[in-house]
Amino acid sequence: MAGATEAQSTPNLEGIWILPQTAPADPRWQIEDFLCNGAFCSVAAIDYMKRLLADPANDVRTLKDISGQISVYGRNYVKSLFTAAELEASKGFEQRDDPVNKCVPSGFNFADASLPIKITQFKDRVLIHYEFWSSERVVYTDGRDHRANIAASRLGDSIGWYDGSSLIVETVAIAPHLTYWADGARSSIKARAYERYSRSEDGSRLIVEKTLVDPVMLRRPLTSRESRLSAPNVQIMQFQCDTRYVEGFLPKQ
């Protein structure tokens, strides 16, 4: 039984929410959604993009050119936040080292990827279903604290609370994982995350801001933002990693 309709002070965040990859022809998308939107789009890069698009001097430039500039800025910005430990940890990484190649699900920082998510709210918790890896996350909103001495896990231990029109989620006990922010970049056991889920003013979008705080790997918190469209008619698909994918990679030639 959904709680959002029962407690009037609780913002309704329920629904199926998508990024452009799921329905690229949806006329509600704006140009910004195609240039910088998703798990690897930092708030800093989004601000940079907006300034570029608002400057008439860039009107004659191709979008390809502008997007390249945003991309370079975004990558440099992220790398500027890396600690020496992060730079060291990412050395020597090779594609085939990625655990996903063995069907091990990607970690917390890339739990949703570009695939749809479904949010269901209850009185005491929020369920976030990710099509990616067909995984489900429980965010407790009943006032409890994090569980003591809980072992680190892929999606960690999440508690949440409502702040006006937003749901704030705090997650700890996140298992160290490849963050994919850069080649070989990973999180440490000290990482924690703060997320803010809110609807756009017209209600058609879900804005998710995710801040990763990792005193070992990041000099400052790193915040990404994605803007998802409401898509009630999209069917959430089953995601099964196929071992034929694992078998697929050839030895280096």
Place this chain on the structure above:
Amino acid sequence: MTGRYSLALLLMVLAWPVFAHHNAASHYQLDKSITVEGVVTSFRMVNPHVLVYLDAKSPSGDIQHWIAEGNSVGVLERVGWKADSLKSGEKVKIVGRPSRDGSNLVLWTTITKENGTILYGGVAVSAFGEEGVSPEEHQRLEDLRKRQIEERSQSGQQPPPGSPPQK
């Protein structure tokens, strides 16, 4: 029957080619382009990424096995891909990004069949400017940009202070 492959190291700029399970930039050289022509030996509509296996003839004449990696099933099925979109024995030309480690992997952006049919969708649509975006999609994005410029022009909005310099 085999095809051939050639490297075309073209400088290309990309936006946010985020794959279903990883950031493509961490695995592939996104500023380079490679063309592989060969014969499909297997097409696997699997997660986390759809795979095309092909045999291609190297410049020295020997046959090399390649894997072309696309997006996830969930992304490709929604834009029309099916399990039989490619068949073993088909001759194809695959354009994409070469691997970082030099192995015979390519992140495909387009797959052109012998009859000229072009399959898109290998790279996230957000990677604007990619050859992986269909001409229709490309035009739609250009139209969005034009509309944005027109709206700003009509509003008389001034450029923000401290606009980033052009490249």
